[in-house]
Amino acid sequence: MSISGYFTQVFAVADAEARKLWHDPWELVSRATQPVLWLVLFGEVMAQVRGLSPGSVPYLDFLAPGILAQSVLFVAIFYGIAAIWERDLGVLHRYLVSPAPRSALVSGKALSSGTRALSQAIVIYVCAALMGVDLSFAPADIVCAVLFIALGAAMFSTFSLIIACIVRTRERFMGIGQVLTMPIFFASNAIYPIDLMPHWLKTVSSINPLTYEVDGLRAVMLVGGRSSYGLGSDFAALAIVCVLMIAIATRMYPRMTR
Amino acid sequence: MTDDLSDQNSASSQLLQAVVVETVALTRRFGDFTAVDGVSLRIGAAEIYGLIGPNGAGKSTLIKMLTTMLPPTSGRALVAGFDVAKQAAEVRRRIGYVPQLLSADGELTGYENLLLSARLYLLPVAEREQRIADALAMMGLSDVRDRLVRNYSGGMIRRLEIAQSTLHRPAIIFMDEPTEGLDPVGRHAVWNHIRDLRSRLGAAVIVTTHYMDEADVLCDRIALIDRGRVRAVGTPAALKAGVGPNATLDDVFEKLTGAAIEDGGYSAVRQERRAAREHT
Numbered sequence: 001m002s003i004s005g006y007f008t009q010v011f012a013v014a015d016a017e018a019r020k021l022w023h024d025p026w027e028l029v030s031r032a033t034q035p036v037l038w039l040v041l042f043g044e045v046m047a048q049v050r051g052l053s054p055g056s057v058p059y060l061d062f063l064a065p066g067i068l069a070q071s072v073l074f075v076a077i078f079y080g081i082a083a084i085w086e087r088d089l090g091v092l093h094r095y096l097v098s099p100a101p102r103s104a105l106v107s108g109k110a111l112s113s114g115t116r117a118l119s120q121a122i123v124i125y126v127c128a129a130l131m132g133v134d135l136s137f138a139p140a141d142i143v144c145a146v147l148f149i150a151l152g153a154a155m156f157s158t159f160s161l162i163i164a165c166i167v168r169t170r171e172r173f174m175g176i177g178q179v180l181t182m183p184i185f186f187a188s189n190a191i192y193p194i195d196l197m198p199h200w201l202k203t204v205s206s207i208n209p210l211t212y213e214v215d216g217l218r219a220v221m222l223v224g225g226r227s228s229y230g231l232g233s234d235f236a237a238l239a240i241v242c243v244l245m246i247a248i249a250t251r252m253y254p255r256m257t258r
Numbered sequence: 259m260t261d262d263l264s265d266q267n268s269a270s271s272q273l274l275q276a277v278v279v280e281t282v283a284l285t286r287r288f289g290d291f292t293a294v295d296g297v298s299l300r301i302g303a304a305e306i307y308g309l310i311g312p313n314g315a316g317k318s319t320l321i322k323m324l325t326t327m328l329p330p331t332s333g334r335a336l337v338a339g340f341d342v343a344k345q346a347a348e349v350r351r352r353i354g355y356v357p358q359l360l361s362a363d364g365e366l367t368g369y370e371n372l373l374l375s376a377r378l379y380l381l382p383v384a385e386r387e388q389r390i391a392d393a394l395a396m397m398g399l400s401d402v403r404d405r406l407v408r409n410y411s412g413g414m415i416r417r418l419e420i421a422q423s424t425l426h427r428p429a430i431i432f433m434d435e436p437t438e439g440l441d442p443v444g445r446h447a448v449w450n451h452i453r454d455l456r457s458r459l460g461a462a463v464i465v466t467t468h469y470m471d472e473a474d475v476l477c478d479r480i481a482l483i484d485r486g487r488v489r490a491v492g493t494p495a496a497l498k499a500g501v502g503p504n505a506t507l508d509d510v511f512e513k514l515t516g517a518a519i520e521d522g523g524y525s526a527v528r529q530e531r532r533a534a535r536e537h538t
Contacts, residue, residue: 005380012377020365023406090359094423097325098378099350257327 009100013108018115028116032123035071039064039127046191054193057222064128064135065217065225066190069210071124072117072149073184076156078177079113080164087256088170096257103250106158110246113157114150121149134223144220144231151238152213156184158245165252190214194228212237276303278430278462279324283333286319293319295486296333301464303429304456308477309466310507316486317466318358321432324464325355338429351379354428354461358435362418364408368399371407371422379426393421397451413444420451424459431455433465437472449476470507482511489514 021027043063046052053062086092095105129135136142163180167173187201188210194202205211216234219227227234279301286294294316301307309317322328324337326346335342338352355361362371372390381389394400397417407415416436424431436452437445449472452463467473473480474494482489482497490497490510498505501513 008377008380012374015377016363016366016370016374019370020363023365023367088359090357090361091363093327093355093357093359094361094375095378096327097350097353097355097423098375099347099380100378101347254327257322 006101006104009098009104010108010111012100013095013105014112014115017109017112021116028119031071031075031120034074035067035120035124036127038067038070039124039131042191043067043131051196052192054195058133060128060131061133061222062193062218063191064124064133065221066188066214068121068124068149068221069152069214069217070185070190071120072153072213073156073210074181075117075120076113076153077160077181077184078173079109079157080160080162080167080173080177081170083109083161083164083253083256084168084170084173093257096254102254103246106161106246106249106253109161110154110158110242111150114154117149117153118146121145135221136223136225141220145217148213148216148220148234148238151235151242152210155209155238155242155245158242158249161249162245162252165249165256168256184208184210188214189228209238209241277301278303278339279335279337279464281324281333281335284320284323284330284335285332286316286323286328287331292486294323294330297483297486297488298333299481299488299491301430301462303462304460306452306456306463306465306476306478308473308480309464309483310468310470310473310480310511311483312468315483317483318434319486320483321355321434321464321466325353325432326350351426352429354423354426354431356416356419356423356431356433356436358438358466360415360419362407362410362415362422365406367404367406368394368410368414368418369403371418372425375422375425381426389425393425396454397421413440413447416440416444416448417451420448420455424455424461427459427461429459429461431459431461431463433463435467436465437467437469445472452476470511474507480507482514484511484515 039060043060046063047059049059053059083092096102125135160177163176164173167176183204187204188208189205190210194205194211197205212229212234215227215229216231216238219225219231219234229237277300279299281297281299284294284297284299285292297316297320309320311317319328323330323342324335326342326349329343337349340348340352342349362368363374366374369390372393373386376386376390391400394403397420399414399418399421402410402414407418410418420433420436433452437448440448452465453476455461456463465476477494479491479493480497481491490500492500494507497510498507501510
């Protein structure tokens with residue numbers, strides 16, 4: 001198995017997903033409404049509350065990267081439903097009888113989730129800019145933001161795939177998906193600073209990968225944005241979790257057809 | 259247990275030259291239930307081989323093991339000379355599989371489905387477009403190549419599925435209930451494509467079916483399977499002759515198992531309804 005062959009197979013999976021989206025782009029529109037509502041409704045109201053954002057950063061500026069990470073999480077965490085659906089239809093069999101390494105199939109799915117998330121990013125960038133958030137459009141910052149968003153989506157969608165391999169039915173998955181999103185979202189720095197949290201929650205938050213995604217995004221999305229943990233640490237944390245998720249999913253994915 | 263009635267005919271001498279699938283006491287259990295129970299088979303190159311039995315007989319479980327989707331509990335299986343449990347990747351390169359369920363993606367066009375297969379099987383980039391075009395032409399789908407598959411008829415979907423699972427010219431093709439839910443015209447078209455694949459690729463085609471008439475006209479040899487075990491193997495003619503003049507395969511099955519093939523069960527009904535829906 002050559003390296004280029006491996007990437008051809010990863011790309012094959014991601015490209016098929018992208019083409020499906022191209023044939024039916026309405027999904028993107030529906031995905032974009034929720035984060036816009038968070039920014040406009042929640043953001044405008046909470047901006048009146050003092051002390052929610054650290055230092056001189058306006059709350060909307062503080063919130064925008066958090067909402068971006070959150071909307072990526074909310075879509076990615078239900079990715080497993082699509083996998084169960086593919087299994088029920090039979091399309092999954094076609095992937096699994098192919099000679100493509102299982103890790104290439106899982107990575108391809110992760111990559112497609114990452115690229116889909118970028119469509120959400122565009123909508124949130126536009127919306128945030130219109131609302132007066134001081135966004136950075138420096139090329140290096142944009143590249144880093146794309147990387148953080150794609151890694152975050154890949155990580156959570158692969159986590160979702162693992163859950164799908166365990167629960168196996170759509171009905172069970174729906175319940176679990178809801179249960180998972182809330183703690184990941186609220187036990188993070190997405191909509192309020194970690195400093196406001198009680199000690200135990202700070203600990204939870206510091207092992208929550210979403211915290212590192214948001215922290216990285218705050219540094220690269222905003223003009224003069226700063227990272228609490230350091231961009232390198234944020235990136236490393238996401239990359240390690242992502243690789244770990246792909247490794248676990250690679251072992252579990254083939255069991256879905258049994 | 260297995261009496262191989264084919265020994266008298268010429269297919270067997272060919273068979274001894276090139277065995278492409280060989281199983282030895284292949285067994286799969288799910289908890290206390292034994293779905294496939296000590297199955298030993300030898301299938302030759304360019305044979306159309308039928309695995310025949312009622313729903314729930316273990317045909318699909320057997321196919322899943324031979325296509326590396328399910329590890330055997332015990333026994334072993336060599337497909338194209340490779341062990342399905344230990345050399346799964348080598349096996350996958352050499353087989354095509356048309357599952358019972360829908361394997362073409364309805365949200366993609368026919369062309370895109372084939373492109374996905376071409377990439378997953380790493381066909382040479384230079385040959386890709388030509389081979390996709392040839393496959394579409396062969397299956398009579400050139401005109402609808404850019405139409406979404408969810409708008410195809412049931413027969414068109416079946417042909418596309420055959421095309422996408424044989425694009426890499428496999429030595430062995432597995433088809434699970436290939437004519438389930440098709441009308442008579444669609445069934446005959448699929449039979450012709452199966453015969454064509456055998457002669458064009460020299461591939462062995464292993465089909466499961468619970469239609470006795472289909473087994474009779476399509477298969478060179480068949481294995482009758484019931485409750486996880488192989489009850490008999492042979493050419494349809496030899497099996498029928500063993501029971502009596504004017505016997506049908508149904509009679510053979512009834513004599514060997516003491517039961518007639520009965521369609522039914524929830525999964526069968528669901529299959530048929532789904533296929534019916536796809537037709538409309």
